[in-house]
Amino acid sequence: MAEYTSPELLTINAARLLRDGDVVFVGVGLPNLACNLARRTHAPNLVMIYEAGVIGAQPARLPLSIGDPTLVSGALSVCGMYDIFALYLQRGNIDVGFLGGAQIDRFGNINATVIGDYSHPKVRLPGSGGSMEIAAWANRCYIITPHQKRRFPEKVDFRTSAGFLNHRREREAAKLRGAGPQAIVTDIGILEPDENGELILTALHPGRMVEEAKENTGWDLRVSGHLRITEPPSERELKILREELDPQRIYLKGGE
């Protein structure tokens, strides 16, 4: 079995969640690598959309920010900020959104705003950006994150973007067009919502244990009756990531 770093494992497992033909709202870092990897393997018709207003980007180099000029050169279309959120996202033209945050809770709600009291913040985080609307309106949302207890509290301090709120039926009652978070890919395994919208452990990466996942989750993590083991990263996936997508190992070096 090939050796790999934790970011490589996360990226490869996220890439496998994407389907050919998906229109994806991409973020920088690992989601960007995951989309490019999917495009070079099982999803050649993936369309990458960046919230800066770029549609069908084919970046020639790794972008540091979502507004990098390499996203524009050779893209299918560029539009303004209002159009990207209204015509593309609100209208329902986005299949997949990637989200991140400092906290993700039991029902997949995300905090990217503040730790502690909003008016007197202990830690002020960057805030919503596009995530409030992506979480509501993209058909499917995925989250890539290290598996740490402080990132997985029972309840988020501030609900920047909606998962299943307090129960799947609450999200359904809100009539949001998107289906909500579909998978949280961590370095230990994969969490997915059950029929109530509660995140449960559905997969472990090779060599990882259920106990590790439980110890690093802030609520009493339930385990699926159909727990599976993910396929290890293949030589081909690793080769594309290392040789084509991030040869300088800006995002893929381990140690996290």
Add this chain to the structure above:
Amino acid sequence: MMSKLMSLTEAIQRYVRDGDLVYAAGFTHLIPFAAGHEIIRQGKKNLILARATPDLIYDQMVAAGCARKVIFSYMGNPGVGSLRIVRAEIEAGNLDWEEYSHFSMISRLQAGASGLPFMPMNPTAAGDLERVNPNYRQIIDPYSGNPVVVVPPLKPDVAIVHVQRCDAEGNAHIWGIIGEQKEAAFAAERVILTAEEIVDEEVIRSDPNRTLIPAFIVDAVCHVPYCAHPSYTQGYYDRDNEFYLQWDEISKNREKVKQYLDEWVYGVADRNAYWEKLGPQVHQRLKVGERLSAAVNYGLY
């Protein structure tokens, strides 16, 4: 044709007043750093600084004491991490703030630019931003009976918009990421344009679909090559990602921030001096090659 050409120094003196709500436009692209630096040099005070992404330009203006409040939707150093000065001032209780999601921020500008009393958006159910910011309201759609979220117009006293090229009157061509350039200009009371190139009106007329901003909403036109550095101008020079990473280090230490401002803002007369001071190695690093679009035929009629 009435020329509105003036130096950036004069434009900031004339059109930016203490206490103004300022919108320096640009989503990562075309951020008018030279104008931010000129505002710092002129010691403007009590400004309300609005931008979807405050970026380093507002981090520097807040560090220099120009601002009493920020309005934003993503307060980070894009691709790097935290925006340390704005964050520290907020955490210390020294800086007022008002916060949105990207879509509600641009919807506010869209309302301002369209002369509308508010813009509606579909609900997101997240709830907490709406709870802490009373500018978010829910009303009932009179047609369907369903709730919609509304935000009021954002009407800056002054918008500063950087463009690739414009004529002396202010008809402006912009390409690449166009962010909220157009909406900021139409929403604002006064508009300062900075441009990489000043061109003849004939160049503008050769490609009217590329004109995002018409002259009659523009107050000042300033010829400021390299205005956007360390941000970028598509087709002219690259984003200085190295500096965005360096600022993460500089901004950890207030003494270093002061040294930076002394050397690179107060210590230079204008953008020409700043660009020369950056030196040939940086110029070389930020050079971009040519990738021309196919020409289009507007037709002779």
